[in-house]
Amino acid sequence: MKIATWNINGVKARIENLCQWLKDSDPDIACLQEIKSVDEGFPRGEIEALGYHVETHGQKGFNGVALLSKIKPDEVNRGLPGDETDEQARFIEGVFSVEGGVVRVCSLYLPNGNPSDDPIKYPYKLAWMARLEAFARDRMALEEPLILAGDYNVIPEPHDAKDPSQWVTDALFLPQTRAAFRRLENLGFVDAVRATNDETPLFSFWDYQAGAWQKNNGIRIDHLMLSPEASDRLRSTAIEKHVRAWEKPSDHVPVVGHFHF
């Protein structure tokens, strides 16, 4: 089974690329972020025509996440628990029946947090990460294959950036951000791409600005975090960076994991 995460930066602007990628890459489950659409505006017909079930958690203009899957989820939950006043659509969870049990897959869009000296944005990022850690701890107790997939807006290590010195005051790379990400790992989650690749650097995002793609000035911020039960079944991973060279690309590329499910 192939499970992927991709920040598509606007589903309406990316529908042609998205459909082409679904045909080429043929994921069983695709976790999307930044759909930038309300649920009613999501172009589900084109995606359903390719054989996918569609579950969305959208909002107007910004954010928004989705789960596309060849098998229909048994259960879907929208929103990250822990703050009923949070109206930003950044989290959706699906439970899928597979041979021998279930796999639980979450598509998450972690807050960017910049500018990092903003009195609202960076604290919101850290609070969201604390809620994610609490959620992950709860789910870990189920002892199920669990995949927390998404745009984490976290550069885990210096070698996950072409030029780490550019990022020292950035919310994606501040010590507190990286420490919160490590706390998630220390619950027992495995960074699937890092666990299956010795090579560095590996990037999943190249800014639209200043020729970042042409200069390979990238960062690795899109991650597949696996519970031990999911990690046991991991075969390989890939970063499909050729998609960044397509016409009208997203600034992120798909990150995929192959599993023995």
Next chain:
DNA sequence: ATGGTAGGGTACCTA
């Protein structure tokens, strides 16, 4: 060099 580009939605906000 302190910019640059893109999406959403129609004035700026977010990234």
